Amino acid sequence: MNEIVEGFSQAGNLIVTLNPDLLQIAALSLYVSLCATILAAGITIPLGGFIHFREFRGKQALITLIQTLYSIPTVIVGLLVYFLLSRSGPLGFLGLLYSPEGMILGEAVLIIPIILGLVITALLGISRNIRDTIVSLGATEFQVILEIIREARFAILAGVILGFGRAISEVGVAMMIGGNIRGETRVLTTAIMLGTGMGEFSLAFALGIILLAISMMVVILMKFISRRYEP
């Protein structure tokens, strides 16, 4: 239990002294997770809209598959992306292994099912009446999709925030694609793994506290932005 208390004081110490290693690791965590979230959101919001609004054979099966993928073990995702990005793999020539950009790709792949599923669920929650009203006012299909997405924006934002949380707390993918290389691809989560493996529990706690603090700032900022758009 000592380690938890020590963790708080160590976290405070690291922040107040602007420890350069910590700043670098924390900045990289934020950069990788934010980019992964933005990339995933950019793909899943239109894709979710498309899946929701179009009727096609196997639609329910697809949605079931997406929700099944919520449960995919992160190490499996890490392995799959690793095989892709490995020098002996099909995308090896891109040289993305052991780079933050590779980690962004891996984490985006990881969180796409989650955000996609939640976007579809959010859109399902918008009453059919609204859609009919908009159509009857003469909207094109594109305008309908845009308006419904606007209506569902809070639920969609909740999905995006969850995606971000998933990305910044990710260990397996970050470790396998990034390699936890000091000064290059070490992020808060892989540093925590290293710390616990070395028995440095209070440091691990400190890093965890800092990770949560960063997450909180991002969530608050996102909520602040969304409040501007309150109906």
Next chain:
Amino acid sequence: MIRMKRLNQTIIIALLFVILTAGVFIAGCTTTSQPVNQTTDTRQKLVLATTTSLYDTGLLNYLEPKFESKYNVDLLITSQGTGKAIELAKRGDADVLLVHSPAQEMTFLKEGYGMNRRTFAYNYFMIVGPANDPAGIKGKTPEEAFKAILTQGIAGNGSIMFVSRGDASGTHTAEQGVWKKAGYDYAKEVQKSGNWYIEAGKGMGETLQMAGEKGAYTFTDEGTFLSYTGKLNIVPIVDKGTSLMNLYSVMTVYAGKPQPEKITMANNFVNWLITSETLTDIGNYGKDKYGKSLFTPMSSGVPAGVTADFTSPATETSPLKVEPAVANGTVPDAILPDAKNV
């Protein structure tokens, strides 16, 4: 009017967001421990894959800047476990391999994935356990100790337990070597012989923690154990014996169609590692933190019964076509686990 106000506010918030993120990111970039900004770093990159028990001692972090400044290279050290390191190397995702598993290394060489193997340092494994030593192994050889733990563990009431790495790491391979030398068929007589034998499937640190929690015996390298001083209630009990020899070797990786500059730089690393200056640094490492050195370089004397090449320059640029006459950096066969028995 209202639309304009909302637009302005949106822009302001977006700007704030971007500034915050950029500020943190820039702060991170400019205070990085690297002397050169990551995004404009044009140095050649060299990937070194190693084992967790070696990396966690901090030795490589200590050596990294020395090598980088000498050759102006960006050394990327990744430590994900011996098995992972070897797999990375086979897939061409590592340029240098630095592990402590002679049997797996010899297989690696035989399969044509590596060359210029140099065994540069050693230390000892230890059998650690509860201070009251319930199995009474103090003073025994490693093989006798294992035998005592096994027989009492199988017969006993659960007070005698052994936690194994269980992950085909260098340490696990060495543990299996001791079982073999003690006359046991690992797969048939040790694994699944009872609840006394716990296969953790974890790294060394976590394995030690588990052994500490359960009051069990375990097989560990000295470096990791020392870094846990004061945090565990298990102590070293058996630390002498030829089968406890822990040999560290480095080699250049040859996988797929490697680029000649990579091979050259990897060979540079091997050659640099075995210079007397670096070996002396390795020998001194740990003295200030632990009061004793964690590694004994081969330059201080090769232990009896071990053949280790730590002096010939690394010059091969592709693997030998024939098996080397003398396997460098070996322990006598009786101690090496049979690769098939693993």
